[in-house]
Amino acid sequence: xxxxxxxxxxxxxxxxxxxxxxxxxxxxxxxxxxxxxxxxxxxxxxxxxxxxxxxxxxxxxxxxxxxxxxxxxxxxxxxxxxxxxxxxxxxxxxxxxxxxxxxxxxxxxxxxxxxxxxxxxxxxxxxxxxxxxxxxxxxxxxxxxxxxxxxxxxxxxxxxxxxxxxxxxxxxxxxxxxxxxxxxxxxxxxxxxxxxxxxxxxxxxxxxxxxxxxxxxxxxxxxxxxxxxxxxxxxxx
Amino acid sequence: xxxxxxxxxxxxxxxxxxxxxxxxxxxxxxxxxxxxxxxxxxxxxxxxxxxxxxxxxxxxxxxxxxxxxxxxxxxxxxxxxxxxxxxxxxx
Numbered sequence: 001x002x003x004x005x006x007x008x009x010x011x012x013x014x015x016x017x018x019x020x021x022x023x024x025x026x027x028x029x030x031x032x033x034x035x036x037x038x039x040x041x042x043x044x045x046x047x048x049x050x051x052x053x054x055x056x057x058x059x060x061x062x063x064x065x066x067x068x069x070x071x072x073x074x075x076x077x078x079x080x081x082x083x084x085x086x087x088x089x090x091x092x093x094x095x096x097x098x099x100x101x102x103x104x105x106x107x108x109x110x111x112x113x114x115x116x117x118x119x120x121x122x123x124x125x126x127x128x129x130x131x132x133x134x135x136x137x138x139x140x141x142x143x144x145x146x147x148x149x150x151x152x153x154x155x156x157x158x159x160x161x162x163x164x165x166x167x168x169x170x171x172x173x174x175x176x177x178x179x180x181x182x183x184x185x186x187x188x189x190x191x192x193x194x195x196x197x198x199x200x201x202x203x204x205x206x207x208x209x210x211x212x213x214x215x216x217x218x219x220x221x222x223x224x225x226x227x228x229x230x231x232x233x234x235x236x237x
Numbered sequence: 238x239x240x241x242x243x244x245x246x247x248x249x250x251x252x253x254x255x256x257x258x259x260x261x262x263x264x265x266x267x268x269x270x271x272x273x274x275x276x277x278x279x280x281x282x283x284x285x286x287x288x289x290x291x292x293x294x295x296x297x298x299x300x301x302x303x304x305x306x307x308x309x310x311x312x313x314x315x316x317x318x319x320x321x322x323x324x325x326x327x328x
Contacts, residue, residue, distance in 0.1 A: 013321065020320045027328040112253055115313045118320065119246045126241040212326040219319045223243070226315040230245045233311050234285060 011108070018109045021118065022102065024215075029092075029099050031208050035135060036088040038202055042142045043081030045198070049074025049149065070152065077145050084138040087131050094124045122223065125216040136209040143202030150195030157188030247278055249312045252287055252305045258298040 053071030057064055098120050105113055125132075242250075250268045259267075265275040279299060282288040287305040291298050301309075 014317070017317050017320045020325055023327055024320075024325045027326055030328060111313055111317065112309075115316050116250065116253070118316050119242060119250065122246070123242045208326075208328065215324065215326045218323050222319055222323060223316070226312075227243065227245055229315060230308065230312060233308055 014111055014114075015108060018107075018114055021114060021121075025095070025099050025102060025121070028212060029095050031205065031212070032088055032092040032095055034201075035139065035205050035209075036085060036092060038142070038198065038205065039081050039084030039088050039138070041081070041198055042077050042084060042146070042202075045146070045149075045195070046074045046077030046079075046081050050078065066152075066156070070149070073145055073149055073152075077142065077149070080138050080142050080145065084135065084142060087135045087138065090131055091128050091135065094128065098124065122216075122219065125220070129213065129216075132209055132213055136206050136213070139202045139206035139209060143199045143206060146195045146199030146202060148199075150192045150199055153188050153192035153195060157185045157192060160188060161185045244278070245312065248282060248287075249309060251278060251282060252301045252309050255288060255299050255301045258291060258300045260296065260298050264299065 050071050053067040053074060056067040057071075098117060101120075102109070102117055247268060247270070251264060254264060254267050261272075261275065261279065264270070264279065265272060268275070270278065279288060279290075282305075283290055283299070285304075287302060287308060288299045289302050291300060
């Protein structure tokens with residue numbers, strides 16, 4: 001029979017573990033959701049860059065190195081964005097199910113119910129560690145591409161401001177609008193801001209995925225050590 | 238079964254579920270096993286004395302024995318410590 005003090009300590013430890021689990025589950029869910037959103041943005045912006053580059057070259061009637069590079073980078077962003085979304089959906093599906101079950105439980109969550117969910121999360125990580133590695137890779141690649149696009153936009157804006165002229169493809173993008181070097185420069189810097197923000201966010205996601213994977217790798221190592229204890233328990237009983 | 242569990246994790250799930258008498262079909266469905274591996278696990282746990290098979294007519298049900306309690310408790314403690322001792326992930 002446990003003493004009241006020991007029972008209280010056990011309950012507070014149990015509560016702490018439950019809170020840790022809940023916070024981690026919530027954090028990972030949010031990360032997967034944000035990742036899905038940015039994957040969609042990468043896909044959308046990638047396609048937009050391709051269309052812009054094609055229109056620019058078609059309108060000017062000649063091959064432009066700047067639009068070509070932009071189209072190439074846009075294509076890469078589209079492919080990466082698409083693969084990014086597919087990976088995110090797979091992982092998000094599993095963690096959403098576990099989160100839903102946890103939230104349906106009444107507080108305080110019983111030790112065994114929590115252990116059951118921990119097993120599910122372990123199994124989820126074992127099943128999806130390769131996908132998480134891919135998401136880390138896509139976030140990093142997507143981040144680099146968007147940073148590159150942002151820098152391209154910055155260079156475009158600065159060169160337009162410095163030279164006083166406007167590149168032909170930018171004129172085409174602004175078709176129908178009143179022309180003006182100021183507007184062109186503003187749009188370039190605005191586009192640079194968006195691309196740089198998406199790029200930096202993607203690199204941040206990559207860092208977070210690595211941290212998540214590291215935490216679970218440690219847990220898997222610890223769990224494999226625990227198997228020795230469990231094996232001994234079974235042999236002795 | 239899409240997600241991967243170790244045998245020790247499956248043992249724990251079966252033993253906790255079988256605190257009340259359960260049929261093999263119920264165990265397989267609840268613990269997400271196929272018939273062949275499910276029966277292998279049940280035979281192993283019965284052989285170890287962790288499960289007791291109770292036959293009523295044509296129906297066989299399984300129930301955890303008192304011996305299983307130590308395993309369940311040890312496993313629960315070890316797995317909960319994974320969220321206690323190891324720094325977790327947080328945004």
